[in-house]
Amino acid sequence: MSVVAECIVAFIFGSVVGLLVQRSRFCNTAALRDAILFNSFRNTKALLVAMMILTIGFTLFISLGAGNPMRFDVGLNQVIGLFMFGIGMVLAGACTVSTWVKSGEGNVGAMWALLFTFVGMFLFSLVWSANFWPPAAASMTGELNLEALQLGFANAQTLQEKFGIPAVFFGIIQAAVLYAIFRAIRRKEQAQEAAQQENAATGATGATGVAAEPAQVAAQ
Amino acid sequence: MDFFKKTLDPVIALSAIAVLDIFLFLLVGAWTVGGGETMMTGLAAQFFMGDAVERIPFWRFVFVPDAGYWKIYISLGMLFGAIVGAVASKEFYWRVPRRLSEWVMITIGGLLMGVGIRLAFVCNVSTFFGLTPEMNLGGYLAISGIIAGAWVGSMIYKKILEG
Numbered sequence: 119m120s121v122v123a124e125c126i127v128a129f130i131f132g133s134v135v136g137l138l139v140q141r142s143r144f145c146n147t148a149a150l151r152d153a154i155l156f157n158s159f160r161n162t163k164a165l166l167v168a169m170m171i172l173t174i175g176f177t178l179f180i181s182l183g184a185g186n187p188m189r190f191d192v193g194l195n196q197v198i199g200l201f202m203f204g205i206g207m208v209l210a211g212a213c214t215v216s217t218w219v220k221s222g223e224g225n226v227g228a229m230w231a232l233l234f235t236f237v238g239m240f241l242f243s244l245v246w247s248a249n250f251w252p253p254a255a256a257s258m259t260g261e262l263n264l265e266a267l268q269l270g271f272a273n274a275q276t277l278q279e280k281f282g283i284p285a286v287f288f289g290i291i292q293a294a295v296l297y298a299i300f301r302a303i304r305r306k307e308q309a310q311e312a313a314q315q316e317n318a319a320t321g322a323t324g325a326t327g328v329a330a331e332p333a334q335v336a337a338q
Numbered sequence: 339m340d341f342f343k344k345t346l347d348p349v350i351a352l353s354a355i356a357v358l359d360i361f362l363f364l365l366v367g368a369w370t371v372g373g374g375e376t377m378m379t380g381l382a383a384q385f386f387m388g389d390a391v392e393r394i395p396f397w398r399f400v401f402v403p404d405a406g407y408w409k410i411y412i413s414l415g416m417l418f419g420a421i422v423g424a425v426a427s428k429e430f431y432w433r434v435p436r437r438l439s440e441w442v443m444i445t446i447g448g449l450l451m452g453v454g455i456r457l458a459f460v461c462n463v464s465t466f467f468g469l470t471p472e473m474n475l476g477g478y479l480a481i482s483g484i485i486a487g488a489w490v491g492s493m494i495y496k497k498i499l500e501g
Contacts, residue, residue, distance in 0.1 A: 119365065119366065121406040121408070122406075124365075124366050124408035125406065125408050125410075125411045126411075127362070127365055127366060127408070128362075128366065128408040128409065128410075128411040128412045128415065129411040129412070129414060129415040129418075130415065131358055131359075131362050131369070131412060131415060132411060132412035132413060132414065132415020132416045132417075132418070132419065133415040133416070133418050133419035133422070134354075134355075134358060134415075134419060135355050135358070135369070135412075135415070135416055135419060136415060136416035136417060136418060136419025136420040136421075136422075136423065137419035137420070137422055137423045138346065138351040138352075138354055138355055138419075139351065139355075139416070139419075139420065140419065140420040140423030140424055140427075140429075141341065141342070141345065141346040141351065141423050141427070142345065142346040142347065142348040142350070142351035142352070143345060143348065144348040144351055144352060146462050146463070146466065147488075150484070150485065150488035150492075151488060151491070151492050151495070154488060154489055154492040155492045155495070155496060160348060161348055163348075163349060164347075164348035164349045164351065164352040165352065165466060167349050167352060167353055167356075168352040168353065168355060168356040168359075168466075168467065169356075169466060169467075169470060169471055171353060171356035171357065171360075172356050172359060172360065172368075172467060172471035173470075173471040173473070175356070175357075175359075175360035175363070175471070176360065176363055176368070176471045176472050177471075177472075177473065179360070179363070179364060180472070184364055185363045185364050186363060186364070186365075186366060186367040186368075187363075187367075187368075187472045187474070188367065188368065188370075188464065188468055188469060188472065188474060188476075190459060190476075192459075192474070192475050192476030192479055193479070194479075195457050195458055195459065196458045196459070196460060196476045196479035196480045196483060197479050197480070197482055197483040198454075198457060198458070198483065199453075199454045199455065199456070199457035199458025199459070199460070199480075199483065200454060200458050200460070200462070200465060200479075200480040200481075200482075200483030200484040200487060201454070201483040201484070201486050201487040201490075202450045202451075202453055202454035202457065202487060203450065203451050203454030203455060203458065203461070203462060203483070203484060203487060204454075204483065204484040204485065204486065204487020204488040204489075204490070204491055205447075205450055205487045205488075205490050205491040205494070206446070206447040206448065206449070206450025206451035206452075206454060206487075206491070207447065207451055207462065207487075207488070207491065208447070208487075208488055208491025208492055208494070208495050209443045209444070209446055209447030209450070209491055209494065209495065210443065210444045210446075210447025210448050210450075210451060211443075211444070211447070212447075213451075213461075213462045213463075214371035214372060214375065214451070214455070214461045214462055214463055215371060215416065215462075215463060217448075218371070218413055218416040218417045218420065219416060219417075219419075219420040220420075221417060221420070222416070222417045222418070222419070222420025222421040222423075222424055222430075223420060223421075223424040223429060223430055223431075223433075224424070224430050224431050224432045224433060225433045226432060226433060226434045226435065227433065227434070227435040227440065227441075227444050230435075230441070230444050230445065230448065231444045231447060231448040231451070232448065233448065234444070234445050234447075234448025234449050234451075234452065235375060235448045235449075235451045235452040235455070236375065236378065236379045236382065236452060237448070237449060237452060238448060238449040238450065238451060238452020238453040238454075238455075238456075239375065239376050239379040239452040239453070239455065239456050240379050240382075240383060240452075241449070241452070241453060242396075242452065242453045242456035242457060243379070243380075243383075243394055243396035243397060243400075243401075243456065244394065244396075246395070246396045246400070246456070247394050247395040247396045250395070252457070252459065254399050254400045255400070256399065269475060269479075270475075271474075271475070272474070272475040273469075273472045273473050273474040273475070274472055274473035274474075277473065285473070288473055289471075289473065292471075292473060
């Protein structure tokens with residue numbers, strides 16, 4: 119595929135994503151933050167469903183030798199980097215997707231977060247240029263490299279090669295685990311709904327103070 | 339049109355995005371945002387610094403500024419799609435953070451996101467919508483990090499909320 123065609127495909131994909139995320143108010147930050155702080159799982163469930171579909175889809179095509187999986191060595195830098203990212207996204211109130219989408223809605227705070235994401239990337243480029251860690255693609259080996267705190271490379275394709283079992287088999291197992299988490303969340307929500315109904319019924323008979331609590335959580 | 343009047347169920351929205359992401363994976367690669375943002379940073383640095391940017395090894399060895407990098411256009415597309423959605427549903431209006439504390443939190447948050455993405459080579463999108471569904475070991479490492487980070491961030495956020 120030509121470079122121009124790749125860019126057009128990416129732009130069309132991005133446009134549809136931007137539209138759907140804007141209309142659904144999906145936010146990756148909320149998917150984690152709201153589950154941790156408010157026991158609210160609206161975005162978490164959507165994230166899990168998408169991951170189930172993607173796991174089956176990606177591993178199915180990897181089994182058939184198709185697709186373009188990401189290929190680079192991984193290690194401690196993924197844990198530390200995303201740990202910093204996780205704190206940052208909650209403080210900024212937006213992730214990489216919602217900074218773009220909220221900017222498109224006229225949110226100046228999201229534009230500011232985006233600007234400082236770029237500043238952070240530039241600052242990191244200076245730090246990397248001083249210590250050359252984590253290793254650049256050219257010096258990746260795909261193998262364990264403890265000196266550079268790298269574990270190497272492994273994905274559904276390498277599992278398929280190692281065990282001689284189609285990648286989609288492992289994908290189905292992962293999707294089942296994601297579904298189990300989804301089910302656990304649904305059960306928790308059902309318990310919350312039952313408690314709310316009970317509170318509402320109690321409130322109707324006179325104990326109004328108890329019924330006010332879920333409303334406060336929803337308002338947050 | 340109802341689509342622009344009611345809020346769409348995020349499960350439906352994300353299911354549609356997931357199906358499209360599978361096609362993107364087949365054509366060029368899975369959905370990602372951090373790579374495109376890094377390239378935009380490089381292009382901005384090149385714009386302001388000129389040839390001096392080549393003296394920074396990162397922009398010579400890891401991300402050589404290139405406007406033809408497809409990942410840039412995912413982000414620009416998301417901005418475009420969001421503007422269309424917001425304008426069509428009459429939800430576009432300027433929102434400006436009012437308190438100084440909000441500006442400070444957003445600034446620190448943005449910086450942490452930028453540094454974190456580059457340190458990890460991945461963003462939250464490639465973690466949840468690329469690496470982990472590809473069953474890449476990096477996806478599991480990144481998910482552990484982002485959940486721990488979101489928990490710490492949430493505790494800080496809670497402290498601030500409680501004043």
